[in-house]
Structure formats: structure tokens, C-alpha cells
Amino acid sequence: MTITQLQYVLAVAEHKNFTLAAEKCFVTQPTLSMQIQKIEEELSILIFDRSKKPIQLTAIGQKIVEQAKNIVNEAGKI
Numbered sequence: 661m662t663i664t665q666l667q668y669v670l671a672v673a674e675h676k677n678f679t680l681a682a683e684k685c686f687v688t689q690p691t692l693s694m695q696i697q698k699i700e701e702e703l704s705i706l707i708f709d710r711s712k713k714p715i716q717l718t719a720i721g722q723k724i725v726e727q728a729k730n731i732v733n734e735a736g737k738i
Contacts, residue, residue: 661703672708673725676714677715678692706720707724708721
């Protein structure tokens with residue numbers, strides 16, 4: 661898991677849309693989706709409920725986002 665991947669998770673959580681989040685992160689939508697899937701596979705969880713529009717966080721996804729905010733903020737201090 662990388663800081664960049666966590667930033668992608670935060671962008672999707674904020675924008676509730678993979679395409680818009682990808683644009684804000686200056687990457688393609690498939691790249692962003694693939695990176696988020698890698699985190700989900702690594703942790704064996706689903707962060708987002710993709711069946712709903714707009715995209716919503718799962719219960720565990722909400723906890724991941726809280727931790728990701730802390731990690732990204734701390735990394736930004738370096």
C-alpha cells in the first residue's frame with residue numbers, strides 16, 4: 661500500500677465518482693480503479709460499494725478513509 665493509493669481512496673471518497681476522482685488526481689480512471697482494487701485485495705476488504713450511485717463507502721471503508729486521512733496528513737509533514 662502506498663501513499664498515492666491512499667490519496668486515490670480519499671479522492672473517490674470525496675467525489676463519490678471514480679472518473680471525477682481520477683481527473684482530480686491527474687490519472688486515468690482505469691489506473692485509479694486498478695490501484696484501489698490492489699488495496700482492497702491486499703486488505704481482503706471492499707472499501708467502496710460500487711453497486712450504488714453515487715459510490716458509497718462500506719462500513720470498513722469509512723474506517724480506512726479515517727486512517728488514510730491521518731497517514732496522508734502525516735506523510736505531508738515530511
